[in-house]
Amino acid sequence: MIFPFYDNSYARLPSVFHASVAPTPVAAPRLVKLNAALARELGLDLDSLASPEGLEVLAGNRVPDLAEPIASAYAGHQFGYFNPELGDGRAILLGEIMTPAGERRDIQLKGSGMTPFSRRGDGRAALGPVLREYIVSEAMFALGVPTTRSLAAVTTGEWVYREGALPGGVLTRVAASHIRVGTFQYFAARSEIEALRLLTDHVIARHYPELAEAPHSPAALLAAVVERQAKLVAQWVLVGFIHGVMNTDNMTISGETIDYGPCAFMEAYDARTVFSSIDTQGRYAYANQASIAQWNLARLGECLTVLMGDGEETAGLIKAALSSFRDHFQSAYLGGLRRKLGLHEDRAEDGALVLDLFQRMTANKADFTLTFRKLCDAAQSEAADAQVASLFADPSSFAGFAEKWRARMASEGMAGEERARAMRQVNPAFIPRNHRIAAVIDAAETRDDFEPFHKLCAILERPYEDQPESAEFMLPATPEERVTRTFCGT
Ligand code: AMP
Numbered sequence: 001m002i003f004p005f006y007d008n009s010y011a012r013l014p015s016v017f018h019a020s021v022a023p024t025p026v027a028a029p030r031l032v033k034l035n036a037a038l039a040r041e042l043g044l045d046l047d048s049l050a051s052p053e054g055l056e057v058l059a060g061n062r063v064p065d066l067a068e069p070i071a072s073a074y075a076g077h078q079f080g081y082f083n084p085e086l087g088d089g090r091a092i093l094l095g096e097i098m099t100p101a102g103e104r105r106d107i108q109l110k111g112s113g114m115t116p117f118s119r120r121g122d123g124r125a126a127l128g129p130v131l132r133e134y135i136v137s138e139a140m141f142a143l144g145v146p147t148t149r150s151l152a153a154v155t156t157g158e159w160v161y162r163e164g165a166l167p168g169g170v171l172t173r174v175a176a177s178h179i180r181v182g183t184f185q186y187f188a189a190r191s192e193i194e195a196l197r198l199l200t201d202h203v204i205a206r207h208y209p210e211l212a213e214a215p216h217s218p219a220a221l222l223a224a225v226v227e228r229q230a231k232l233v234a235q236w237v238l239v240g241f242i243h244g245v246m247n248t249d250n251m252t253i254s255g256e257t258i259d260y261g262p263c264a265f266m267e268a269y270d271a272r273t274v275f276s277s278i279d280t281q282g283r284y285a286y287a288n289q290a291s292i293a294q295w296n297l298a299r300l301g302e303c304l305t306v307l308m309g310d311g312e313e314t315a316g317l318i319k320a321a322l323s324s325f326r327d328h329f330q331s332a333y334l335g336g337l338r339r340k341l342g343l344h345e346d347r348a349e350d351g352a353l354v355l356d357l358f359q360r361m362t363a364n365k366a367d368f369t370l371t372f373r374k375l376c377d378a379a380q381s382e383a384a385d386a387q388v389a390s391l392f393a394d395p396s397s398f399a400g401f402a403e404k405w406r407a408r409m410a411s412e413g414m415a416g417e418e419r420a421r422a423m424r425q426v427n428p429a430f431i432p433r434n435h436r437i438a439a440v441i442d443a444a445e446t447r448d449d450f451e452p453f454h455k456l457c458a459i460l461e462r463p464y465e466d467q468p469e470s471a472e473f474m475l476p477a478t479p480e481e482r483v484t485r486t487f488c489g490t
Pocket residue numbers: 086087088089090091117118119120121122123124125245249250259261488490
């Protein structure tokens with residue numbers, strides 16, 4: 001059996017939650033990549049997945065046994081404006097499996113044809129965004145950031161029409177669930193209180209079972225989601241990730257990163273960095289991500305308030321849950337920065353030390369990832385300082401920080417080698433740099449060449465290891481290579 005669907009719990013929810021719809025077959029599917037490690041983790045049979053029938057399923061040409069394909073309903077605030085009806089317009093949930101570790105996982109096809117939620121869209125995905133989501137989601141997983149996963153990518157043998165004609169693709173996405181802040185908003189906006197209650201119970205049973213007996217469970221759920229999202233966004237910021245479209249429909253309740261559209265990793269450090277071509281106001285800039293997450297969670301809080309009644313007690317509980325974001329975020333972020341700098345003790349003055357480094361990096365356009373990776377060597381031997389300094393437009397700027405940093409390290413007493421080893425586990429050497437992704441997509445689109453894609457995926461599987469044979473993949477884009485804006489390209 002290709003997918004041992006066993007208990008499609010979301011499909012069993014009432015019909016307001018979703019629409020039954022089968023994927024639309026494509027002309028000439030071809031497998032680009034199957035994620036063997038993920039398939040094993042999910043307990044799937046690799047041979048069946050890689051078989052001709054497996055390919056048919058991954059392309060949406062065959063509905064596998066026991067699947068109950070649905071498109072789910074959701075709403076969402078997009079760039080601050082509420083849209084009461086979004087939903088899966090180009091994604092179809094095939095069903096849910098249980099992993100050998102006893103975890104429930106959604107199996108979803110993205111780009112698999114029209115659904116009742118497609119509005120004016122064609123229900124399809126271009127191959128480029130499929131490859132981008134595959135690369136970045138798997139890179140995030142390898143970096144240790146909670147995320148949806150990519151099980152497979154296929155080409156469809158059909159064109160999709162965007163700015164021009166582009167080859168089509170289908171991604172098989174795996175997630176703990178695809179329930180979003182926007183799913184709650186969908187029912188709250190329609191005053192479907194019973195559905196909202198069912199959704200809340202479903203989410204607690206599925207993602208927060210420890211809250212099953214909690215008093216004021218909607219507020220307890222909010223507090224738990226706030227905690228996961230605060231920690232998630234801290235992890236994004238610590239690896240330089242910019243999501244790009246943090247609309248409420250792109251924020252999961254499970255705490256997984258979802259929907260890799262116009263996302264990118266920051267290169268030269270600048271807290272104001274924006275990538276998305278559609279984010280003209282900089283709403284989703286690098287340093288805005290924590291406050292936007294809070295704003296989105298406040299929208300979730302409004303939905304959950306509906307279940308608890310409008311009293312003062314409810315307002316107090318919801319407010320407390322929302323305001324816990326700041327502490328969770330700050331402690332995850334500062335703790336993470338300390339680890340990135342090789343510091344162990346928690347000291348009040350560390351914030352100022354970090355700020356000093358960031359100011360110097362911003363003024364000198366120092367690459368975020370490389371600076372921290374090279375700091376690992378510098379922690380071990382001062383001789384490596386020159387390598388860090390060379391990343392700064394004015395190399396002498398680094399010395400002012402280095403002196404304070406060394407004094408701070410010395411006050412803790414720990415062998416340099418041990419410190420450097422710990423730092424290398426949190427400061428990646430390899431991230432999915434935008435110009436590399438662009439080159440992969442270009443080779444696939446224009447030459448039908450997937451070698452660069454496979455190579456990039458392989459490098460990004462081991463982001464914390466030095467890979468001298470691929471050293472050029474550590475480097476930021478040259479001015480000619482730089483991709484200044486990434487497009488949704490949906
Ligand atoms: P996203 O930008 O992927 O978060 O999508 C936002 C909304 O637009 C979701 O409801 C999607 O299902 C829908 N959407 C995006 N692209 C398409 C498409 N090509 N066809 C139909 N719906 C789409």
